[in-house]
Amino acid sequence: MTETHADYQLSQLDQLEAESIHIFREVAAEFEKPVLMFSGGKDSIVMLRLAEKAFYPAKIPFSILQVDTGLDFPEVMETRDRWVQRLGINLVVASIDDAIKNGIIPDAAKISRNRLQIPTLLNAIEENGFTAAFGGGRRDEEKARAKERVYSHRDEFGQWDPKNQRPELWSLYNGRLHEGEHMRIFPISNWTELDVWDYIGREQIEIPSIYFSHQRRVFERDGMLMTETPLNPMREGEVASERTVRFRTCGDITLTGCVESTASTIEEIIDEVAIARVTERGATRGDDKFSEAAMEDRKKEGYF
Amino acid sequence: MATAQNKPMDLLRFATAGSVDDGKSTLIGRLLLDSKSIFEDQLEAVEATSEAKGYDYTDLALLTDGLRSEREQGITIDVAYRYFATPARKFIIADTPGHVQYTRNMVTGASTADLGLVLVDARQGLTEQSRRHALILSLLRVPHLVLAVNKMDLVDFSQEVFDKIHAEFTQFATKLNIPDLQVIPISALAGDNVVNRSENMGWYQGPTLMHHLEHVHVASDRDLIDARFPVQYVVRPKSDEFHDYRGYGGQVAGGVLKQGDEVVVLPSGMTSKIAGIDLFDKEIDMAFPPMSVTIRLEDDVDVSRGDMIARVNNAPTATQDIDAMVCWMTTAPLLPKAKLAIKHTTRNGRVMVKDIQYRLDVNTLHRDQETKQLGVNEIGRVQLRCTVPLLVDPYSKNRTTGSFILIDETTGVTVGAGMING
Known part of the structure; x- marks a missing residue:
């Protein structure tokens, strides 16, 4: 070969970015109604940045969804609002307090808000008819996540069946769903905590x-x-x-x-x-x- | 980006394979531990569990056994991904089980790997399983293979034992397609030749495993000649500022694309020139694998998702007839006349199985032409007829444009993985 391969070297951060952008575009092309689950944390902000890049100069073609626990840091909410405004995207807030008021979930004062996020989130996905929900989970975070697919299937009850996951080969993602099911999508699966920080530093993006x-x-x-x-x-x-x-x-x-x-x-x-x-x-x-x-x-x- | 002043840190994806008792989990634990990628809380949890189980050593395998059911059975049941970095490289490990019924997981892990790591127990030598793992890695065209001969401490670090396994494997490997092979004697439990050079095997002059992983040259594994750009997503902002903008988003699958290049859009055959290549808000000079970019064309040709942009005199084959090696991944067998959905690059279609030419015995490489079906975890040569033309290259030339998945239309599950022959 006459080409010098060294000229065509992509840093590992650029490789991760390219993979994530590929995933965002794949989902936007193949799913009827995706949504990005936004916690306000650094991982979801990196996701927003990647989504911005994937579709630029067009706007991000889906909404973002936040579960309002009523116990969020005010600084996080302020950062969220600035991102939403700058990108001109639609924000859907699923509030745990509203879910309790409307009788969707029991008012169990003893249960942690963290637990109540689950039914609130699943209800919001069902009510809005979202078929794919992007999450900022990374496989380096935890042992169970290390085994989860990029496209992670959820049954009609929103459950994950770790022993029955679809094989995921090459960069060929299978997004087939039945009525009532949805897919969780983890576009930064292969990023580590350090990668996320390196990227935030490189991109100079705002975090809480x-x-x-x-x-x-x-x-x-x-x-x-x-x-x-x-x-x-x-x-x-x-x-x-x-x-x-x-x-x-x-x-x-x-x-x-x-x-x-x-x-x-x-x-x-x-x-x-x-x-x-x-x-x-x-x-x-x-x-x-x-x-x-x-x-x-x-x-x-x-x-x- | 590509013109970085100092060498950017790069990435190596490797897949590990080994039997339950070959010490694969221990080896990964050792790589993570000796590269200081294990956190204190993780190590403490593992030490506590080891002690509770009555072990007199820290069971590093516990670091990677993720799901509760696995911990109960004490075996790894699915593909798990691990991450670690050294100053030289970042590594992504696809850790796949070696157990016999899980060929599909190995195929999955190998599909994205630059390097395959096969473990054998020095006391056992090559087994059916290690041969099968090497064969799968070669079928998946993983360009680099490492055979790690583990548990050398249990054979008194004997050069004779190592040489015998080395020779036997080299002999077997001549029947496979393995461009680069490295054989390394190690002890994962004690750490010999994993990260640190062994003091017990002065006769071994080669690299340690970590040194090899850090330095194996993978940049030239990509095809930088044959330009392939599967169109993923049409970017049309329709905003005031970008009123007439029309770009084609995708990830470069081969070759180098530059502004001004004459290109053909397949399958329509329309030609145009690249007007510009955008990466977010910057226009860039060129795009190469695996960059995700947006390409603009000079002419207003009809381009949509599933199309492929290539060079006028160097295009993939457009065909409805596919000849491929298929790994079957579900319990109900694949039979002639079966109808399935197919996904190839960004293109979806339906296929019918015309013929199952042979089933490959992954232990002996024997081609069984009598059995006209493929059971779960079996690999065979299959002829398919597709409802739409696919834009294909042989898998041996391009792992992206040469691969596809098969999907059961009723269950929606991925049931097969295909590598196109030619």
Whole structure:
């Protein structure tokens, strides 16, 4: 061959981007009504950026869907609103409070909001007739996710059957559905936490300010630093103090802990992530701590 | 992008295969651990489980056994993807089970791999299964193969044992299509020649496994000659700013496309020139695999999803008759006259099975022409007739334009994977 292959080298981040864009276009072409599940976290923001690139200069040809737990960080909502405005896309909000009010889900004060997200989300998918829902799940996050397909089939009850997944070969995705079923699509399956940060840094895109180091009044619970807020009353013996912290994930304010950190730029966060010795979920997510198989169980029920 | 001043970090996708007891999960655990890709909480969980099970060592296999049912059975049942990076490369492992009934998972894992890693137990030598794994990797045209001879510690690090397996495998490999083979003696449990060079095998002069994975040259595996661009999505903004914009979104499957290139749109046969190539809001000089770009043409020709843009004098074959090796993936057998849906690049159609020429015995390479059907996990040569022309290349030339999947129209499930002959 006369070509020098070195001239046609694509960095691994560009390869991941190309793969994700391919997935977005494939879904937009083959599904009747896709939607992008948006949590406001860094992974869903990276998804929005990839979707923007996939269809540019046209607008993103689908809506975004957010489950409003009523317990979201206000900084996350502000970032969401700026993205929605800039991209001119339609935002569908599925509120847990509304779902309780309308009797769609039981008002079970004892159940965590995290659990109530599942029926609220499934109801929103069904009501709006969404046939494909993009999620920001990554296979490096957790052992059950490591086995999930990019196109992950959900039955009419929204359930995932890990033992009965469709084989997924080459980049040939099979989007066939029966009435009432839908597909979860994970376009950043092959990205790692570090890839996501590298990409945010490279693209210079806006993420919620809570990812960066800031002063916050926090207290310790189950080995995690939790935000002091009326939404999450402190228990006996818990004491709040002001610390310099940042969040590694964005979730329910009552379950998402932060870590002590002085990383205030993307570059500093990347340095921190590169040497981190604890997974982002292990460190700061109460919802994954309940059992070793916690994520697998929630996924089967229809969690993101 | 391609003109980066310092060498960009690249990506290696590899598939692992081995029997339940070959120590594959332990090896992956070792790669992750020794490359410092294991997090403390993951390692602590595994240490705790190992202790609870009464082991006197940390069972690294537990790091990768994902689903609860697998943990209960103690075997890996499906394709799992793992990630790790060294300063040289990022790695994606498709970890596939070696168990006999799971050929389909191996085919799945191998379909996207640049390199295949086959494990054998030094005490056992080559088994039917290791031969089968090598054959599948060769059928899937995985360009690089590593045979890791594991558990060398249990044969006293004997060169003689290693040489015998090496020779036997090289002999077998001559019957296959393996452009690049590396054989490495290792001990996954103790770590010999995985990341760190073994102090027990001074007779081995080759690279460690990690060194080989970091340095094996994969950039030239792509076809940069034959331009292939399957059209995925027509981008038409219809906005004031981009009123007349019409672009064709897709991922380059072969060759290098440049502005001004004369191209043909298939299957219509209309010709035009590339007016520009867009990557988001930037116009770029050229596109090559595996870039996802948007191509604009000079003429207002009719182009839609499922079409292919190629060069005028170098186009794929448009044909309704497909001759392919098919791996069958469902319990009900594939029979002549069966009707199925097919997906090839961005094109969908229906096919009828005209003939099942032979079933390939994946252990002996024997071609069985008597059995006119394919059972689950069997591979055979099949003739198909498609309702629409497909724009194909031989799989040996292009893994994207040479592959397809077959879908059961009733259940919607992917039931077959095909590699086009020619």
